[in-house]
Amino acid sequence: MIGAGPFGLAAAAHLTSANIATRVFGEPMSFWRNNMPEGMKLRSPWVASHIAHPNEEHALDAYAAMRDFAPMEQMPINEFIRYGCWFQAQAVPDLDTRKVALVEPAQHGFRVRLDDGEIVQADRVVVAMGLARQDFRPAPFAGLPSDLVSHSSDHVSFNAYRGRRVAVIGRGQSACESAALLSEAGADVQLISRGPVLWLGSEQDDGSQRRDLAWRVRKLMMTRGAVGPFPLNWLAESPGLVRLLGDDMRDDFSARCLRAKASGWLRPRFGAVQINAGQTISGARTSGNRVTLDLVGGSATFDHVLLATGYKIDIARLGILAPALVQGVANSGGAPRLSYGMESSVPGLHFVGASSAHSFGPLMRFVWGAGYAARAVTRRVAANRAQPAALEPDHVEMFTRSPKTLTRT
Template sequence: MNVDVVVLGAGPYGLSATAHLRRAGADVRVLGDPMALWRAMPKGMVLRSNWTATCIAEYRGPLSLDSYQAATGRRLDRPVPVDEFVDYGMWVQARVAPDVDRRSVDRVDRAPGGFRLTLEDGETVRARRLVVAAGIGPFARRPAQFADLSGELVSHTSEHQDLSRFAGRRVLVVGGGQSALESAALLREAGAEPELVVRRDRLIWLHGGRYHRMLGRWAPLVYAPTDVGPMGLSRVVAVPDLFRRLPRGVRDRLARRSIRPAGARWLVDRLADVPIRLACAVRRAAPAGGGLAVEFDDGGTTRVDHLIYGTGFQVDIAKYGFLSADLVRAVRQVDGYPVLGPGLESSVAGLHFLGAPAAYSFGPVMRFVSGTWYASRALTRVVVP
């Protein structure tokens, strides 16, 4: 089968790209498992982003959260729980990609005039353009000191949908960002005995909501609807075309300041009873008596039943197993990130990357749902000029 554009992925970025491309009249085929990564997130998890920034494809219009509520009669909680966000995403999918093909893609190769995709059942699809919106699942950062330990003893926060399996067990959670902090809170609420270990000497809490309320009608002057970055900087990183033109050193500093490990303030009370080791890191963890004996770099030790590391994600497009080695090598990269130009197009003509892989070129907003607004429009301007 030949098609003009294949969108590979059916999460927020894939669905948003499909919506905008089809509105512009492009011939699009969508491959992916709708909202798969989000469906696998822990029960009880809540999105950190504000209402506007949780909208897929547009924060005003027929696909926004407000339109979803009006169409379904539902009233979502604020902040939005992940299960309600999944329902919203599936509603978007039904409207923009009801024909989504859920078969997995085994391999993508370059071919004359574009790309050849081989599906799980052997069918091949040829496309002039390929839009990779395959999410961050393969990019989970796994610390080297845990590499030899069994999955029964150590795991990444992204590997758990139901934390109740740890009820009555001692669990060490490594990390000071949202995923680690919220996992610790959910573990406590599920009946486990969590302990947090954080490399920094303090936890950082996001104050955006409070400052929004304090500033009132003036808040939009310093906070963009994308809800990424602190006061003032939020407006800069909300314009990816501007970000891309800044000197590399400036871009790196802006990115670090905008997405440093931090937690939503609504987690403070939920973590009140969770022990926290600050300015501390795990030096060594070894199997012991069915659990783990853990040594810290401050000389302390503990015994736990399981260790969960909330150490985030590190983009490396080579970990997209469907991309052939030759295709990966042909893409100009920096530290695993593709270097992208207008339309989020890589150095391989017709190959586009959306979501976190676009963050090196277009900034930290590409790591969040609100980045779908820019990415899809920029893509469409190049694909359907």
């Protein structure tokens, strides 16, 4: 298991519960900790933010009870990170925090090289790296220096932008939340987008406003994961059915579920944010130590440009798969095409999380989708071992000795 975020931890817990020997590599909740800004809140509702466990243990409710706080509609990311680390300590205590440097095909399974040079063997590999190294940067910004143009995933704090003029590119949740956080950090913020900002739901964190009949009807039509509008949200809850759609239909379905919108509770925090909608950026260039953007009707210069332009899955950019594996994985524009067990066209190589969204739909981009992915992988692996092959000595050593004492190279 490569990755210890919600999808990796959920899959590891399910595999271990099924008595499938599993090793997990990576820092717990590393992408959430290192690539999301402090002050951010989860968009998913509380009921859809539990990390899946086969016995429904170590749920968010249990963590909240231990920490003595009540469930909340919008959970602060720092608290969710602490919950993820707590879940890991309970459900995946043997986590190995070393990073995987390279995965190569071997005569039997895969050869996994760790960042300290150690090599281990695995019959199967599950890639659970989430959105790491998948940030999308539009063409006009290619080649511009990172101190002038950055992606929203590059930041955990915006304090360095106090007193500076910052352009935020985008209009979805990440763009609007980043704009609000930048403004609250003291930056002069302009949000630039092609279309208008579309606000979702109540303007209050606790959802207390607008509890009228229309609100109640929408609430009845919502699914637990709350991904997409009715009735698309009901199909999104069944990733196995989504997979049956043709590529074009599935991509259109996902796009409709994930349209650029922002939570209504961000709107009151936009008082000092200038919204410049209806724009097209035809060019971007450095102007001394600033950036000039060519816009409809003229140009504008900023101290910094923040790209909240989302992500594009490309497994080649993960940086850990040997060229032979990258070339061997059937893909669509870089996203792997997966079977029901989240398995790629390379037998034994699985992908869970955002990298599986092309095949299984938008739920795979949210914590709530980790349960489906974990069960699917576990069923596939368990079915394959119905007639198990004898383990080679190296495999026996790898799965029976402590990660701390395993020194085979």
